[in-house]
Amino acid sequence: MNKYRSHNCNELRKKDVGGIVHLSGWINKKRDHGNLLFIDLRDNYGVTQCIIDKDNSNFSKLEKIQLETVIRVKGKVLDRSDETINKDIQTGEIEVVIENFDILGSCKELPMPVFSDQEYSEEIRLKYRFLDLRRKKIHENIILRSKVISFIRSEMNKLGFLEFQTPILTSSSPEGARDFLVPSRLNPGKFYALPQAPQQFKQLIMVSGFDKYFQIAPCFRDEDARADRSPGEFYQLDLEMSFVEQENVFEVVEKLMANTFKKFSKKKLMFDEFPKISYEDALLKYGSDKPDLRNPLIINDITEIFTRDDISFEIFKKLVKSGSKVRCIVTKNTKDKPRSFFDNIDKWAKEQGASGMAYFTIVKDKEISAKGPVGKFFSKEALIEIMNKTNAKEGDSIFFACNKQKELEKITSMARDKIAKDLDLIDQNIFAFCWIIDYPMFEKDEQTNKIKFSHNPFSMPQGDINKINFDKPLDILAYQYDIVCNGIELSSGAIRNHIPELMYKLFSVAGYDKEQVDEKFSGMINALSYGAPPHGGIAPGIDRIVMLLANEKNIREVTMFPMNQNAQDLMMNAPSEVNENQLKELNLSLKLKK
Numbered sequence: 001m002n003k004y005r006s007h008n009c010n011e012l013r014k015k016d017v018g019g020i021v022h023l024s025g026w027i028n029k030k031r032d033h034g035n036l037l038f039i040d041l042r043d044n045y046g047v048t049q050c051i052i053d054k055d056n057s058n059f060s061k062l063e064k065i066q067l068e069t070v071i072r073v074k075g076k077v078l079d080r081s082d083e084t085i086n087k088d089i090q091t092g093e094i095e096v097v098i099e100n101f102d103i104l105g106s107c108k109e110l111p112m113p114v115f116s117d118q119e120y121s122e123e124i125r126l127k128y129r130f131l132d133l134r135r136k137k138i139h140e141n142i143i144l145r146s147k148v149i150s151f152i153r154s155e156m157n158k159l160g161f162l163e164f165q166t167p168i169l170t171s172s173s174p175e176g177a178r179d180f181l182v183p184s185r186l187n188p189g190k191f192y193a194l195p196q197a198p199q200q201f202k203q204l205i206m207v208s209g210f211d212k213y214f215q216i217a218p219c220f221r222d223e224d225a226r227a228d229r230s231p232g233e234f235y236q237l238d239l240e241m242s243f244v245e246q247e248n249v250f251e252v253v254e255k256l257m258a259n260t261f262k263k264f265s266k267k268k269l270m271f272d273e274f275p276k277i278s279y280e281d282a283l284l285k286y287g288s289d290k291p292d293l294r295n296p297l298i299i300n301d302i303t304e305i306f307t308r309d310d311i312s313f314e315i316f317k318k319l320v321k322s323g324s325k326v327r328c329i330v331t332k333n334t335k336d337k338p339r340s341f342f343d344n345i346d347k348w349a350k351e352q353g354a355s356g357m358a359y360f361t362i363v364k365d366k367e368i369s370a371k372g373p374v375g376k377f378f379s380k381e382a383l384i385e386i387m388n389k390t391n392a393k394e395g396d397s398i399f400f401a402c403n404k405q406k407e408l409e410k411i412t413s414m415a416r417d418k419i420a421k422d423l424d425l426i427d428q429n430i431f432a433f434c435w436i437i438d439y440p441m442f443e444k445d446e447q448t449n450k451i452k453f454s455h456n457p458f459s460m461p462q463g464d465i466n467k468i469n470f471d472k473p474l475d476i477l478a479y480q481y482d483i484v485c486n487g488i489e490l491s492s493g494a495i496r497n498h499i500p501e502l503m504y505k506l507f508s509v510a511g512y513d514k515e516q517v518d519e520k521f522s523g524m525i526n527a528l529s530y531g532a533p534p535h536g537g538i539a540p541g542i543d544r545i546v547m548l549l550a551n552e553k554n555i556r557e558v559t560m561f562p563m564n565q566n567a568q569d570l571m572m573n574a575p576s577e578v579n580e581n582q583l584k585e586l587n588l589s590l591k592l593k594k
Contacts, residue, residue, distance in 0.1 A: 004072055004104075010046025012094050016077045021096060023048055024072040024104060026134065027065060029115050037063055039098075040115075041073065044139075048091045050075060052098040062101065068114055068134070070105030073098045122556075127570040129561055141558045145546045148264055149216055152237055152542075155256050161212040161239060166201035168194060168218070178222035180232075188587040194220035197539060199458065200524045202240040203496055206535040207527045214239040216542060222567075227554045228488055228544055231567040234555075236491070237545075240537035246479050246495055249536050250274070250435060253483060253493075257540075261431050264549045270294065270432035274483070278438040287327075287413025289439075292487030293432035295420040299327050299412045300390045302400075310379035316358075316402045326402045327412050328390060331419060335361050335371075335395040341422065342372065345399060348418060354411040358400040362392055372397075417487075431485055431548065438462070439480040442473040442509060453510050455480045458503070458524075459494035460536075465502055473509045483540060485548055493538025500528045 004024040012021065025043035032038075037059060039050045050073055052059050065071070075096040086092030111127075112120050114134045125132045133139060153163070172179045172193035179193040195201075197219050205213045217238040225231040241249060254274050261269060270293060282289045285298050303325045306316050316326055334341075342359050349357040360372030368383050369375065378386070392398060399419065401411050420426050441461050443454040451473050459478040461468055468476060479495035497503050503525070507517045518525055546558040556562045563569050583589060 008045040009041055009043040009048045010090055012048060012077055012091050012096070014079065014093050017079045017094060019077050020074065020099075021077055022072060022074050023050070023096065025070070026114070027067050027069050027071060030062075030065075030067065032063060041071070041096075042134075046091060047089050049086070049095045050098050051095055056098065058098065058101055062098070065103070066107045066109070068107040068110060068131070069103060070107075071101050072104055073101045075099050122564055123570060126562065126564050129571050133560065138557060141546070141550045141552065142560055144264065144550055145542075145558055145560075148260065148546055148549065149542060151260060151263060152256065153216070155259055156214045156237075156239070159212070159252060159256070161214040162210060163215055164205060164210070164213055165215060166195070166198040166205075166217065170195050170201075180220045180222050183586040183588055185586050196221050197236070198238050199456075200521065202238055202537060203458065203498075203524065203535065204527050206240055206242045206496075207498075207530070207532045211242050212239075213241075213537075217539070225563070225565045225567070228547065230543060230555050230559055230562055231565070232563050235542040236539040237542060238537070238539040240535060242533040242535045244495070244534070244536050246437070246481065246536065249493060249495075249538055250276075250481075253538055253540070254433075257433060257483070257485075260545070261549065265431070267429050267431055270430045271434070274433040274435055276435045276437050279436055279440065280438065282436050283409050284327075287409040287411075287416060288487075289436045289482060290484050290487055290489045291434065291436075292417065292426070293434055294426045294430050294486060295416060296425055297329050297331070297416045297420050299329055299416060301325060301327050302386060302389055303327075305382060305385055305389070306402075308379075308382050308385075311377060311382050313358075313374055313377035316400070319402045323404065324402050325405055325408055326400060327408055328386075328401075329399045329412065329416055329419060330390050330392045331397045331399070331423065332393075333395050334397040334423070335363065337397070342397065342399075345415065345419060345422070349401070349411060349415060352411060352414060354401060354403070354407075357411075357415060359397060361397040362387065362394050364394045368394070374400075433483065433485045436482040436484060437480075438477050439482075440474060441476040441478040441480075441506070444474065450511060451509055454478075455492060456494045457507065457510070458496050460497045460534075461502075461506065465499070470505060470509055479536070481538070483538065488544055488548065490544050491538050491540040493536065495534070495536035498528055498532040498534055500525055503528070 004022065006022045009023055009025050023041055025041045028040040028042035028047060030037065030039050035054050037052050039062065040047050041050050052062055073096065075098045077094050077096055080093055080095055110131065112124055112131060114131055117135055117137045133142060169182060169192040177196055179196065182192040182194065184190045184192060198215065198217050202213055215238045217236055218233055219236055220233050223231065258269060279289055282291055284301060287299055303320055305311065306320045306326050311317065320326060346356045346359065358374045360370035360375035362383065363369055363371045368380050370378050370383055386392065386398065390398065399415060401408060401415065403411065440454050441459065442451050445452050455478065459480045462477040462479055480492065481494065482492050483490045497506065504514055504517055543555045543559060547555050550558050552558055561569070561571065568574065
């Protein structure tokens with residue numbers, strides 16, 4: 001006991017009835033019943049109902065007091081009558097009769113109510129984040145985040161990993177996003193970069209002879225905000241292991257994810273062993289390398305069927321001849337759906353910038369036929385071939401799209417999600433994890449037409465490294481992998497390239513000469529030249545893990561002090577201007593664009 005409280009606001013029970021207690025907290029709600037004033041007192045742990053009657057000299061003072069004022073009360077614990085028990089709170093069988101109270105922290109007029117989870121604008125919520133964080137739902141999310149991180153730390157220790165901290169001030173490197181730069185006062189004209197990830201350092205830890213490393217690592221990327229990505233900074237579970245193959249990394253991460261999600265959620269895991277899907281298959285079957293496997297719909301490629309003579313759907317046939325592909329989605333037992341369901345999907349596709357989605361339903365009277373706007377263009381034999389290729393049955397419907405591959409993948413992926421949502425096919429009480437594997441080492445930049453790394457430039461290519469055909473770089477696969485849950489990418493990882501000569505060769509394919517590699521990655525290349533073990537790792541995003549566990553759709557709801565969409569901290573007014581003396585110390589001058 002101290003002078004502020006003998007108990008917290010979630011602690012009192014029937015066993016405490018008759019006792020004199022001290023409670024401190026915020027006034028969450030007040031209900032004035034004329035002769036009796038009810039006050040819900042809230043702290044970090046919960047809520048206790050306190051009451052005061054009009055005969056108490058403090059009644060009028062408490063009656064006028066602002067919500068969210070911090071008070072300390074002294075009072076007696078009473079039993080509630082059966083009809084007034086509140087089963088929604090753990091202290092619902094008791095109440096505290098206030099004898100006296102003190103104001104510990106006064107409160108101005110509130111810009112937003114705290115006792116309600118009503119939606120408010122991002123600007124208000126972020127400017128007054130300290131108030132927003134008092135609200136029940138987000139307060140519980142942040143506590144969940146803390147518990148998840150503590151649990152992960154404990155699990156990693158059990159798995160034999162050691163926690164190390166890597167530098168925050170480091171050098172700039174081409175890792176895919178823009179760096180945040182920090183000017184050096186002691187080295188005029190030179191800059192540090194905040195790490196986009198501890199990528200090089202964690203590899204250096206393996207080269208240093210440590211076998212298993214992890215860190216809850218802050219990462220900094222100057223990129224635009226999205227619902228599942230904070231602008232500026234985020235946290236990831238960074239881990240790396242020596243003398244491992246891809247499967248060894250999978251084994252550790254699957255065990256960790258299964259234990260964490262079972263611990264903090266009542267939802268079921270769809271798979272005990274996470275499925276492994278090649279990048280190529282993911283784009284074909286789901287239109288995306290971030291598939292939501294709760295969705296049972298599969299995309300099928302039926303391009304070849306449109307070369308048949310007994311199909312008179314000329315628009316698609318002409319497009320196929322010019323290099324386009326046709327892919328389709330089968331919906332089971334939808335023959336009784338109204339015409340509006342199908343037309344709405346077609347209309348929606350056009351709103352997304354596609355040419356629409358053709359459709360028909362397979363019916364059988366005396367023989368197989370297709371009912372719908374384009375059904376007349378398909379012969380019985382063509383329909384049977386489509387059914388065989390897609391496992392479609394009588395009563396099923398088929399939606400088609402035709403386009404160049406990249407655009408086709410985009411619209412069919414979106415359509416797969418849209419149709420599943422409209423048909424209510426996704427079980428919201430499941431976590432469906434999977435691995436996406438066999439990523440290409442390189443890809444072609446659509447704007448420059450040059451070869452560039454597709455994922456992590458430090459990855460090990462697959463196959464016999466002495467037989468790799470560097471003349472066909474787009475055919476080279478890498479030991480790179482993503483872990484995905486419910487359509488959200490939690491992390492990318494890889495088995496690393498620990499052979500300097502091979503690294504030089506791969507970087508040369510992407511347009512870097514030896515001198516550039518030595519300059520950009522001097523620490524890494526130098527270290528790998530002194531006996532480096534085979535090693536690999538991954539870095540699941542903490543924010544996204546907690547977002548899934550809290551059943552939130554925006555990462556802001558699980559981040560304590562997030563920035564807004566423009567990477568601004570409205571509460572602390574960052575970024576801010578600096579004065580001339582600060583710039584002078586750093587040997588900098590500003591030349592702002594008009």
